[in-house]
Amino acid sequence: MKQILRIALIMALSMFAWGSVSIAVAAEDDAGTDGAAFMKVALGARQAGMGEAFTGLADDGYAIQYNPAGIVFMGRWRLDAVGNPMVRKWNWEFTFMRNQWMDDTNQNYVGLVHPMGDWALSLGAIYFDEGSVDERDRMGNLTGSSASAYDAVPSLGIAYRLSKHLGVGVTGRMLYSNIADETATGFSADVGLLANFETFMIGASAQNLGSTLQFLEQSDNNPMVFRGGIAIPLLSWVSQPALKSDLVITSDIVYRQDNKPYFNVGGEYVWNDLLALRGGYKAQTDIEGLTLGAGFMLGDRDNYELQIDYAYAPLDVIQEDMHRVSLTLRFGPQLGKTRTAPIMTRPPAPAPPAPVKSEREILAQPERVEDIVGTDDESIEIVAPESAEEWIRLRVRINFDFDKSDIRPDMEPTLQKVGEILRLAPNSMIQLEGHTDAIGSEAYNIGLSYRRATSVMDWLIKHEQIAKKNFLKPVGYGETRPIAPNSTAEGRWMNRRVVVIVYNPGVKNNVKPATELKDVQVRSGALGGSVEVAMTFDGMIQPQTPFSLPNPERLVIDLPGVLAAFESKTIPSTLGAVQQVRVMSHQEGNFTRVVLDLTKPSSYEMKVEDNQAILLISP
Structure with a gap:
């Protein structure tokens, strides 16, 4: 200041x-x-x-x-x-x-x-x-x-x-x-x-x-x-x-x-x-x-x-x-609430004599969310929670420009209401799910829906001051979870949405476990020559121990209880010692295997944070 x-x-x-x-x-x-x-x-x-x-x-x-x-x-x-x-x-x-x-x-x-x-x-x-004014001639007489x-x-x-x-x-x-x-x-x-x-x-x-x-x-x-x-x-x-x-x-x-x-x-x-x-x-x-x-x-x-x-x-x-x-x-x-400090911010009022309600007592009154949503032209819809750990689940329809993930100015009032709701639960974990219609390939739509959900999260952090630590990694489901037929314009409009899930206070480890691998990306690591393989899931993922196989050099990770959103995928790579990454979903055994084909033996480290696992391959 x-x-x-x-x-x-x-x-x-x-x-x-x-x-x-x-x-x-x-x-x-x-x-x-x-x-x-x-x-x-x-x-x-x-x-x-x-x-x-x-x-x-x-x-x-x-x-x-x-x-x-x-x-x-x-x-x-x-x-x-x-x-x-x-x-x-x-x-x-x-x-x-x-x-x-x-x-x-x-x-x-x-x-x-x-x-x-x-x-x-x-x-x-x-x-x-x-x-x-009345006009006069040179002699001062009125001209009419x-x-x-x-x-x-x-x-x-x-x-x-x-x-x-x-x-x-x-x-x-x-x-x-x-x-x-x-x-x-x-x-x-x-x-x-x-x-x-x-x-x-x-x-x-x-x-x-x-x-x-x-x-x-x-x-x-x-x-x-x-x-x-x-x-x-x-x-x-x-x-x-x-x-x-x-x-x-x-x-x-x-x-x-x-x-x-x-x-x-x-x-x-x-x-x-x-x-x-x-x-x-x-x-x-x-x-x-x-x-x-x-x-x-x-x-x-x-x-x-x-x-x-x-x-x-x-x-x-x-x-x-x-x-x-x-x-x-x-x-x-x-x-x-304004996205900046209010024009004339008042200091907090003295505590009232009545006992202060706990956050759980506040969250037990869903009419507060209904008051905020109000008549919002169908851009925010309150839907039933899918587990006992969830406090509230919202379907938010955010219009994006074609093939873009930037937040449009006309969508900001809707996101301001979402931010107002999230501030009612400042100690709760938040999950954002991105969804698209069926136009485009399934793999592309998964990536697009992930980018749009991430864009919503970044906007809420920057403009509504929602703590970044409260967000789980966004998940992009693409077209895989429609709520209406994609054969009509209205159905496609309903399917293009971002779902906001707010969990009850104190719930983090009890957020639903991962059942689906949504995305795999290969990227350069922070250290020179290192490579990161980032895997994003639809829920909390438990740490898994990779194992290596020689001749040829491979690194294998099995993910029990998790199926990929795609049956199989091969991702070529020119980064470091990673030649390619193969992802295979085994429905009969209810697990997914991720295999990294390497050019030489390499050291590795597995890191897990919320619904994302990162395998770091050192040179």
Whole structure:
């Protein structure tokens, strides 16, 4: 964390140093002639109510207008069915804002944000109606006609999570202005950085970088802005019962092209995830100071959420009151623990007076798993355990690209639910079984199903923090265990699955013994010239003692009670002293024999771990 914080501070200071030089140069070249002044008007009623101090918080769709890195960390707190702190994330967030500005001018904005794992995309558009004025001739007489002006700004943004706590983002815009049928176009970009830690967030952004707007003979610079901000969720220091309420304070330093830096401060209190009260102050500005705001959250919270925000910002200089209204609709929920540290992690609550349940007592309540699975569009199915040692067995349908084993972003919400279930049993052993349909050869499908099950295991370890020591080696069954006919598209879809088996706490040696040899691979060993023959089984394998035979040199391993998934196989090798490996399954004796043909006598060592046995041949 210290290294991430150091990197974030260096990048933020570099951004501000570069911004200071850029603004100084621009001010010297053309002081006071920045164009696109409508870009200075704040977006978002929530943000305006907090005094526009939003660079460090940046946790909703309007982040692209303050700090584009924030959209990759979006999420709202809630408690799950077990009472644990969770962050509700959404597949989509739609925003709309209406701002009745001075006189007959108004500002409108629509936006859409789509988080995708470590990435997030955003689309937006600003329309600023500058009203109209009556035209007059050179003598000052009314002509009977009027001239209007408006500005339109479409934008596209992208953000990426560099690490658990650090994200970056960029937003690009096209500027279009029309004044009395005279038009000008230009381009601008924002870049942002956000460091998101457990008890505070710090961010920096550079805004409106890009080309100038030119009307006739006049060319104006974009109103460059450099921001730095911090947000501190105060209720992150108290107990979990306060999770449905939040109190966050924020502060920004803003450095504009007119060379007048100033501070914004703000705060937001959310009560019971229903009502928000906000306040802020913009210091050292000519026309704005105190701001107030409120928000209401509606919806069933499991399928969608509607947020309505209002902001009041009086302009004392011109004796007018500014009113903003924003609507935010979030839908397509991704409910689960965040793959990084939560946005506002709360410390554990004090132990309740009631006795703490043991893990076995927790696992005796299967409705907790049912609550997590919920209505999951058939991607997770709870099936009956096949032995007394199993706690739960899940069929998980993960779609992969053709002939690939990489986890697709649209499958991550399903795996997040699997991770949430696995965390209910942190001391249990886990077995992953991969299955395919019947398209392709049997041998190839066994390898493909093994690679896909392994990919699921690696994803759960990396993103859901499931301990690697809890996993048995994945098993690939290929097409050998269908649950539906492969003659129909629906049947093939059902057969393409990964089965997750969670054993009862303390069960490891009692996991079902191996009855089938699934795969044999020949590979180079860690020592120069050494060779490893790795054998993967469908359950726990007991150590076996190989024996050697001379003339020609051979090494033989018998596996009693185990049959191979294939009747026989020969694997050629050019590694070390191993010429080939022959695997023969003997159904009449209910055993499998593995024979290594060697070029010379060699020393060997047998290692067994869970459901994998490795025979090491030394040079």
